[in-house]
Amino acid sequence: MAARHVPLFFASFLLLVAGCAAEGPSYSCSSGEKVKCQALAGYVPENETTYEAIKDLFQVQSLFALYGANNLSTSTAPSTKVRGGNAVRVPFPCACYNGTWTSDRQPIYKVKKGDGLYDIATTTYRNLVVYERIAAVNNLADVNVILEGQELWIPLPCSCDAVGGLETVHLAHIVEPGSSVAAIADQFGTTEKTLLELNNIADPKSLQANKVLDVPLRACNSSIRSDAVDGSLRVPNGSYALTAGNCIKCSCSSSSWQLACEIANLTATNTSACRAPTCSATTSSGRTISLKLGEDAPSVCGSTRCHYAGYYNTSNILNITAVPVTNQSTSPPPAPSSSAVDLRPLLASLYAALLLLATL
Numbered sequence: 001m002a003a004r005h006v007p008l009f010f011a012s013f014l015l016l017v018a019g020c021a022a023e024g025p026s027y028s029c030s031s032g033e034k035v036k037c038q039a040l041a042g043y044v045p046e047n048e049t050t051y052e053a054i055k056d057l058f059q060v061q062s063l064f065a066l067y068g069a070n071n072l073s074t075s076t077a078p079s080t081k082v083r084g085g086n087a088v089r090v091p092f093p094c095a096c097y098n099g100t101w102t103s104d105r106q107p108i109y110k111v112k113k114g115d116g117l118y119d120i121a122t123t124t125y126r127n128l129v130v131y132e133r134i135a136a137v138n139n140l141a142d143v144n145v146i147l148e149g150q151e152l153w154i155p156l157p158c159s160c161d162a163v164g165g166l167e168t169v170h171l172a173h174i175v176e177p178g179s180s181v182a183a184i185a186d187q188f189g190t191t192e193k194t195l196l197e198l199n200n201i202a203d204p205k206s207l208q209a210n211k212v213l214d215v216p217l218r219a220c221n222s223s224i225r226s227d228a229v230d231g232s233l234r235v236p237n238g239s240y241a242l243t244a245g246n247c248i249k250c251s252c253s254s255s256s257w258q259l260a261c262e263i264a265n266l267t268a269t270n271t272s273a274c275r276a277p278t279c280s281a282t283t284s285s286g287r288t289i290s291l292k293l294g295e296d297a298p299s300v301c302g303s304t305r306c307h308y309a310g311y312y313n314t315s316n317i318l319n320i321t322a323v324p325v326t327n328q329s330t331s332p333p334p335a336p337s338s339s340a341v342d343l344r345p346l347l348a349s350l351y352a353a354l355l356l357l358a359t360l
Contacts, residue, residue: 025157025159025198025199025200025212025213025214026198026199026200026214027100027101027102027157027158027159027214028099028100028101029096029099029100029101029159029160029161030096030099034096035095035096035160035232036093036094036095036104036160036232037093037094037158037160037169037232037234038091038092038093038094038169038232038233038234039091039092039093039094039103039156039158039159039160039169039170039171039172040069040089040090040091040092040169040170040171040172040217040236041058041089041090041092041128041156041158041171041172042087042088042089042090042128042171042172042173042174043058043087043088043089043090043125043126043128044085044086044087044088044126044174045082045084045085045086045088045126046084046085046123046126047084048081048082048083048084049081049082049084050078050079050080050081050082051063051066051067051072051076051078051079051080051082051088052078052079054066054082054088054090055078057107057124057125058090058092058106058107059106059107059108060090060091060092061091062242062246063076063078064242064246064266065091065241065242066088066090066091068091068235068239068240068241068242069089069090069091069239069241070088070089070239071238071239071240074242074264074266087174089171089239092104092106092107092156092158093106094158094159094160094170095160096160097137097155101157101158101159101160101161102137102155102156102157102158103154103155103156103158105153106153106154107153107154107156108151108152108153108154109124109125109151109152109154110149110150110151110152111146111147111148111149111150111151111152112148113148115146115148116146117131117134117135117140117143117144117146118131120134120152120154121133121134125154125156126174127174127210127211127212128156128157128172128174128212129154129155129156129157129212131143133155134152134153134154134155137153137155138152138153156172157172157212157214158170158172159214163194163198163216164194164216166218166219167218167219167220167221167222167234168216168217168218168219168234169216169217169219169234169235169236170214170215170216170217171188171214171215171216171217171236172212172213172214172215173188173212173213173214173215174210174211174212174213175207175208175209175210175211175212175213176209177209177210178209179207179209180204180207181195181196181201181204181207182204184213184215188215188217189217189218189237189254190215190216190217190218192204194216195213195214195215198214198216199213199214217236217237218236218237218254218257219234219235219236219237219252220235220236220237220252220253220256220257220258220259220260221257221258221259222234222235222250222258222259223259223307223308223309223323224259224308224309224310225309225310227310227312228309228310228311228312229310229311229312229313230243230244230310230311231310233250235250235251235252235259236252237252237253237254237257238252238253238254239251239252240252242264242266243311244274244310244311244320245274245311246264246266247263247264247274247320248261248262248263248264248274248293248308248311248320249261249262249263249264250308258307259307259308260294261293261294261307261308262293262294263276263293275320276292276293277293277306277308277309277320277321277322278290278291278292278293278306278322279291279293279306279307279322279323279324280324281297281304281306281324283297291304291305291306291324292306293306293307293308293322294306294307297324304324305324306322306323306324307322307323307324308320308322309321309322309323
């Protein structure tokens with residue numbers, strides 16, 4: 001087996017340029033927690049690649065998960081090219097290990113001939129993780145020696161914590177050269193103050209290029225029950241996710257901040273196994289009707305919509321339920337009636353007359 005050595009003096013230099021390990025995002029958690037969630041990594045490939053290759057590198061569960069995180073059509077071809085330098089959001093499971101939020105035992109990287117730990121961290125995974133962290137979680141006795149064929153757990157940084165009391169999906173974002181905290185906050189719809197606090201940054205001017213920044217993406221509120229198999233599903237704005245055996249497609253939009261779910265209708269899915277969940281609702285006249293998923297029924301207060309509530313049996317995806325939820329949002333003000341008197345022409349005439357008098 002081949003081994004790749006990094007001189008100790010060079011490794012020490014790398015530690016200096018990387019900065020103190022205590023700096024950067026705070027990913028601490030309670031080691032006793034069993035909470036898990038989905039996080040995102042902003043992977044920026046150096047050279048042209050494909051979605052299939054990215055899926056394999058990060059061991060994403062399915063291409064649909066990758067497509068949903070990037071709001072791509074489900075019919076996107078796996079061989080579709082991704083240009084070098086373009087960021088791709090990669091979904092992965094996040095869990096608490098030894099007091100630190102990290103990717104849940106994935107991805108696993110198999111060492112190739114000529115690989116070095118530093119190269120794997122900076123080149124293969126594009127600075128999403130530091131090599132010291134890889135060495136720590138894999139209990140490597142010597143950071144300068146890894147063996148061809150050795151399998152390494154790549155501990156991607158993540159978090160499952162809510163931010164500002166809102167449901168959140170955390171994105172591990174790589175800072176681009178010349179970027180600023182304010183620009184990143186504006187790009188991802190958060191605040192500069194939030195980014196500074198989450199990432200333990202005292203001075204915005206100290207932001208370093210090619211470092212990981214924890215960026216909170218607001219997720220839509222959901223009617224999925226916590227005891228459902230997909231009870232931890234969180235979908236950030238401008239993306240979607242497939243669930244219930246790819247039978248249900250849930251998307252998030254900032255127009256309502258309410259998770260909107262519908263039958264996925266994938267050609268690759270056995271549609272006969274995807275029974276459409278329905279709700280029973282009572283109209284304002286007292287009549288009981290059946291609603292399809294996502295359908296509205298008139299009621300006294302706004303409308304009652306049939307929302308997806310999760311599924312409960314992974315071996316039987318027919319067990320999908322939905323619940324009616326009353327939408328209490330206020331309606332826009334009514335348009336002026338045709339009998340209303342429009343005073344704007346009269347005011348305009350008076351204003352013109354005053355201007356004429358002023359010139360006499």
